[in-house]
Amino acid sequence: MKISDSKLYKEFPLFSTLCGPEDYHAKQLLNQLLLRKGYSMKTRKAYRGHAERFLRQSIVSVNEVSREHLNKYLLELIETGHSNSYINQAISALRFLFKNTLKRYDLPKHWIRPKGNKTLPSVLSEQEVLSLLDSLANPKHRLLLTLAYSSGLRVSEVVRLRREDLDFSRNLIHIRQAKGGKDRYTLLSNTVIDLLQTYMMTHAVIDYLFPGVQSGSHLSERAAQAVFDRAKHKAGILKKASIHTLRHSFATHLLEGGTDLRHIQELLGHADVKTTQIYTHVSKKDLAHIRSPLDPIMENPPERKKE
Template sequence: MSIRIEKRNSQELNVIILNNQNYRIAQKLRRIKGSRWYVNKHHWSIPYSDESLRKLIELFPNKIILVDQSIEMLYKPENKDLLTKIYLTQINGLLKEMNNRLELKGYSTKTRKSYLGHITRLTIHYQSHPIELSQEKIQKYLLHLINEEKKSNSYVNQAISAIKFLYQEVFNKSKPILNLPRPKKERKLPDILSKEEVLQILNSVNNEKHKAILYLVYSAGLRVSEVVRLRISDIDSKRMLIHIRQGKGKKDRYVILSKVALDTLRLYAKKYRPEYWIFPGGKEGSHITERSVQKIFERAREKVGIQKKASVHTLRHSFATHLLESGIDIRHIQELLGHKNLKTTEIYTHVSIESNIQSPLDKLFK
């Protein structure tokens, strides 16, 4: 079902229900103050006001709303958010279809969310359905991201990937979109914490659960998305390994299990008794969220007064760098971090489970 809105006169808007008409729809429309049903025309009318339109969108949040350009009030600056909401109703189905295609092709939840966000922002920027956009307009939008919004090259590259996926996989168009130029990939060096700073942060945490999370992240160089999804069965205390399942790029790998981290994990488990997820979340059957872990780290960093621009991911960077500084071969570090390309690791470096490597966390406590 979709809804078309046309200007009837200076006082009224016609509301035409397409492909459907039933009692429930009528009941909803009656909730708009001043609405009327025209029997001979088989359509409704609502007052010509932004208040009526906002109520209509509120009552039909998942329906496509098509508006006639003769409705001048929609194009006033103060009603920009209203027009945006109307255009977003027009791409709800498109976003669902795109999400389904992404899921079928094995894209992660995080990537799917990012891609859909890029298409939504493109729609809002032009207030037009993406299929109506020319390559010239898309290029102007990308330049807007770079020059006006000052977005990073990696952000713009992801926007291009999202747009290309939409046009090639959903619209079945390719030639013009394939010619979109990509900005050069940036080579930024990550912020690194010294061993002393890492120790300060770890020692500042008193909560057993929070402490176990940060110990595992640093001791094995885990991504935050990996530590939150650890299951009890992933810890192999006999072989001193952690099984990372379907990490970035849908790859499994094993990483080292630090003795110090294992002892901390056992203290936590003895008190909290986790049953499936090592770190369960607030909702039954769920794991702790990535944002919760990020907040744990942020509070610890602020508590010890470290001014560096560091996040929980900085512990992963620091893990790799400290191993490299200890003389561990870069290819071993690449394996531990789960990097497909050695060039990615060359920014700092990673470790191999095949080598007899001791976690840098253990060395801190000797």
Template sequence: MVVHIQEEDEDELVIKFEYSSERVKKVKKIAGKRWCPEERVWIIPYTEEAINKFFNLFSNEEIVVDKSLNIGNASDNILQSRSVKNLIEEMKEEIQLQGYSPKTIDVYLGHIKRFIKFHKKHPKKLKQKDVRKYLLVLLEQQKTSHSYANQALSAIKFLYKEVLQKEEVTFNLTRPKKEEKLPVVLSEQEVIKILDSIDNYKHRAILFLTYSAGLRVSEVVNLKADDIDSDRMLVRVKQGKGRKDRYTLLSEKALKVLREYAKRYSLDEWLFPGGKKGKHLTERSVQRVFKKACRKANIRKNVSIHSLRHSFATHLLENGVDLRYIQELLGHKSSKTTEIYTHVSNKNIGNIRSPLDDLV
């Protein structure tokens, strides 16, 4: 699995990974490290010594470095070559010209950099067997999800077809079968407990709006004050996933919380401004707010801020809202994406009586 490193502040770095005793042993060897139980991450000093130690300890794992950090190890040399830098820039321009979102651009370029770093060769010199080998390493050795490997393949296909004009390298490559995972959904009572646990007016407004409108975290942080249409009781989502505009619900209760928040905070361009002037709140900050609220509400489920969106859709379905309307509110391109909520809803299954109850 992936090990993430990103900036906490000017003096410290955040290390995140899925738990394993071996990884914990490694990170404990870094001088000045500390465990942050609230966010369940490791913190290390932002020093050359600590960074080099980190890369040496985790040299056999996939390391994802936040784009804001200008750090790396010796194996990154291939990425610093002029030909590869030019290729990455050419791919970035091609993705932008095709109208992909900034998030997709970052994801695709990240996959290509890891692909190049793995083989330590310019992609022009690689063949289909090299792509297959990389995908097998992702799935079998690094134990990444099938969706992650599929995303990596999509980025590699884009590179060879649209940039290098060598489509034959990835032609007929088999995609990993899509995993049929069901979203984790909160009950209505659990949502109430989470929302009631928050005292901070700004944090309350964020989570109330996220749940009541079924927003993605990227959408809620990018909202502006004029996106709240209190006359029509709608929230306008501009350039959501897939670069689509849409409208979704504005709850009366959420509007009341928003007004309480607006009385106490000086709003500028953004509905939820961040710490830096002219910038909106970061997605990571919202995720931290949600995690803190879950701990305070004693929620034991393994949920994320996106679970509020899943819960919004499921609760609408359980309350009799037509799936087509839910699809529109969520901004799903395909109805098949929305249909997953029929598998987690208790609307029908909740009325079925277990045979055990008739036996005992």
């Protein structure tokens, strides 16, 4: 298969520094296979990025890469302080490139992966959520963050909402082709319906609820994050948080309010309930009934022994 160098330079400019046509060919095949297998745009971008970074520093062409080259590169990632999740994604990308795309069966079948980092999500209190939303004077921005919290949406989902996704008669939002290519329904609160009606009276909503700068486009995820960052600063919230924290807060507050974990799983679109169970670790529902042993000691102190 002959590849046009000019076409590849234009399509993949970062590959202009690579070794030769074999690398261009590998990148093209990788992109085609990712598309055919239905990987999301984010995953395709991430896998291409890892492939580019590896091949850019490689002293040999893609067809000459050995397991020693791969091991050395992954060790360098560890030594330079990259997170375990980043390294795991790099392994997945390189494994896909060499095994699935290039059929390099001489390379390792089983890759040693670092253990995943076990971190708990940051959660805003109910008062912090109210302060955040109250800090927004712009109706579009207020609706954006209110929807993200009240429906437990990912930022990628909230910016892509269309008018047709809103089911006012059943108080539901139809989330189409979300993470993993799955559809689901989630809540449309009465408060949000009131905000939507006011918003649609003053904004010509033809397709996307939150249109972007270019005609026919939606608001970018980066712009939505910037809205959250400004609101967080204005509300005086000091804890580390992003717009995705609103989704974590939605799930945690539902759990604390007595909603069954399985229902929360469906609303969030988690394939496995184990993913949803992380919110049991940040919920104060059960912890609120447990007292520190210091409190009863201070309330009824035992007699101190006299020296």
